[in-house]
Amino acid sequence: MKTLVATLIGPDKTGLVKQLAALIHQHHGSWQGSAMSELAGYFAGIVEIQVPAEHSDKLERALKSLPEFQVQLVEGKGPTLQGQQLRLTVTANDRLGIIQEVTDILDSLHISVKSLKTHSHPAPITGIALFEAQSTLTLPHGQTLGDLQSRLEALSDDLVVDIELL
Known part of the structure; x- marks a missing residue:
């Protein structure tokens, strides 16, 4: 089996995900x-696909021939970092630089x-x-939740x- 990671960007319209799923299935791929x-009128997606090696070239050609789409394909690798999995939610008054500050930490x-995944929205009241x-996130061995939170x-x-x- 071969693992492919496909990124796709193109004009948003109804049925794109169905079209993509059918194409992957048609070429013996498994949506992982x-x-x-x-985003701003465009469909933006990334998909991990497992496909038998003997079908991967045809699947790659079919994906790259999707009309109106920019498609990039790379062969997948295994997970790179071991550690505790966790879900982090950060909420604040919207201002410039929040993501940079959080990712610096x-x-x-x-x-x-x-x-x-990020978004901005008006506060209810x-x-x-x-x-x-x-x-x-993956918290590596030796790091503590308390240090991250503080x-x-x-x-x-x-x-x-x-x-x-998690």
């Missing part, structure tokens, strides 16, 4: 995992970001713009940190 979003603690980041909470008074072990 994905992250997809509509994660990097200084050698914490790997497995997934990250006040309407003030709130920023929220949800991520799945360093994140020290960023600002309005920052709310929620950490859940």
